[in-house]
Amino acid sequence: MTFINGTQFINTAGDAVHGHGGSMIKVGGYYYWFGENTYPNGPFASIPVYRSTDLHTWEFRNSALSLTSAPELRNAGVWRPRVIYNARTQQYVLFVRKENYPSPMTENKAASIQALKFGARMYFPSKVTTVDTSGERLGISLFGGIEILARAVIIATGAHYRSLPIARWGEFENAGIYYACTELEVRSCAGREVAVVGGANSAGQAALFLSSRGCTVDLVVRGEDIGARMSSYLVNRIVSDPMISVRASTEITALEGDTSLESVRMTNSVTGEEAVKPCRGLFCFIGADPASGWLYGDCSVDGNGFIRTDAHIPTEDLGQHWQNLGRGPLPFETSIPGVFAAGDVRHGSIKRAAAAVGEGASAVSSVHQVVGVRL
Ligand SMILES: Cc1cc2nc3c(=O)[nH]c(=O)nc-3n(C[C@H](O)[C@H](O)[C@H](O)COP(=O)(O)OP(=O)(O)OC[C@H]3O[C@@H](n4cnc5c(N)ncnc54)[C@H](O)[C@@H]3O)c2cc1C
Numbered sequence: 001m002t003f004i005n006g007t008q009f010i011n012t013a014g015d016a017v018h019g020h021g022g023s024m025i026k027v028g029g030y031y032y033w034f035g036e037n038t039y040p041n042g043p044f045a046s047i048p049v050y051r052s053t054d055l056h057t058w059e060f061r062n063s064a065l066s067l068t069s070a071p072e073l074r075n076a077g078v079w080r081p082r083v084i085y086n087a088r089t090q091q092y093v094l095f096v097r098k099e100n101y102p103s104p105m106t107e108n109k110a111a112s113i114q115a116l117k118f119g120a121r122m123y124f125p126s127k128v129t130t131v132d133t134s135g136e137r138l139g140i141s142l143f144g145g146i147e148i149l150a151r152a153v154i155i156a157t158g159a160h161y162r163s164l165p166i167a168r169w170g171e172f173e174n175a176g177i178y179y180a181c182t183e184l185e186v187r188s189c190a191g192r193e194v195a196v197v198g199g200a201n202s203a204g205q206a207a208l209f210l211s212s213r214g215c216t217v218d219l220v221v222r223g224e225d226i227g228a229r230m231s232s233y234l235v236n237r238i239v240s241d242p243m244i245s246v247r248a249s250t251e252i253t254a255l256e257g258d259t260s261l262e263s264v265r266m267t268n269s270v271t272g273e274e275a276v277k278p279c280r281g282l283f284c285f286i287g288a289d290p291a292s293g294w295l296y297g298d299c300s301v302d303g304n305g306f307i308r309t310d311a312h313i314p315t316e317d318l319g320q321h322w323q324n325l326g327r328g329p330l331p332f333e334t335s336i337p338g339v340f341a342a343g344d345v346r347h348g349s350i351k352r353a354a355a356a357v358g359e360g361a362s363a364v365s366s367v368h369q370v371v372g373v374r375l
Helices: 107-117 183-187 201-212 232-239 293-298 320-325 353-371
Strands: 023-027 030-034 044-052 059-066 077-086 091-099 128-132 138-142 147-150 153-155 159-161 193-197 216-220 244-247 250-257 261-268 274-278 281-284 288-290 339-341
Touching: 023 077, 030 077, 044 077, 059 077, 059 091, 128 293, 153 353, 183 281, 193 201, 193 274, 201 216, 201 232, 201 244, 201 281, 216 250, 232 244, 261 281, 339 353
Parallel strands: 153 339, 193 216, 193 281, 216 244
Antiparallel strands: 023 030, 030 044, 044 059, 077 091, 128 138, 138 147, 159 288, 250 261, 261 274
16 A cells, blocks of 8 residues: 555544554564654654554554653654564564653753743854954854854853873773762772872872772872872872872873773883773873863963953953953953853862852853843
């Protein structure tokens, strides 16, 4: 039978239905139809199975797949069921196309809808290339030539966490390599062998936290002295902790594992000695680079390029224009009046998601003061 594209299907009660992506198989005297049931806007509900002898009268038999039999498919997109018979195993096999369907209302989506409701214009994806501070209004240039004039700007361009330039690094990110060391990350490797890379306080704190969770920790430090960049109170605790081995003058030179990290190769840069160590978690604390290069020399930044705000701005970086304004920088305001910074790109930020969101919200309060909005 040929169906013309766009034919309106009806169900057995005569109601119009949306026919989409199902398939059929004939077994003995029966035709079996495998359909796609979704909730409004697409999330998976079930793969229903109907049976007919004449392709006219259909009887519902069961669901081949449902949220009861496969609860992990909640909010997934499950499309185009196909069933074939495998004569060798004498089993029927169901194939579906599975997509991680976005939930109907994510936080992102809710925030975007709210912003649009209040009149925000979005440029996405779009890259800021400069902020021109010479005019009465701040001039923001976007890649592609779009210019925006604004009375205030909040910079929240984040930072890139540094990684090690070794093969398979990307493969094991989120499969054994971590840039944070909280309960969440430690849960997957508690009581196992792990390595922490880095010689500053964040690495030391991570090593102690991991050891407190029963991990056997190799603390891998490129320099020859662990005390060079780490506070002495941490060094003292680390060297007396039997679960932590400090590997000074050492670098990680290879990663091994199948689908997740299983071991690392460490090379001593002085002796050349190599050792392969079991490793279920590699915690990398070798710093981050702020995405602030596009600001060029206009704004006060620290030695690593993180943007200084409010009390962190040295007096010598506050020029004559501040005196003319008759005020100092507001919370989260940079050395450029009306330009604010929040989140990972900011000097002194704690590099956590909740902190970044909180800083952004607080910066908005300062923007209101600058543009004279009554709260
Ligand atoms: C692998 C990893 C795991 C993490 N896990 C956790 C965790 O479990 N818990 C936690 O609290 N924190 C975690 N963090 C830290 C957390 O992600 C950050 O602290 C947070 O995302 C910072 O938010 P932000 O808005 O400042 O920057 P980002 O989230 O980095 O956002 C900056 C945005 O600005 C864009 N951008 C950069 N330059 C430009 C430009 N010139 N023009 C336009 N756009 C630009 C970037 O593309 C990016 O979209 C993790 C970070 C990493 C890398």
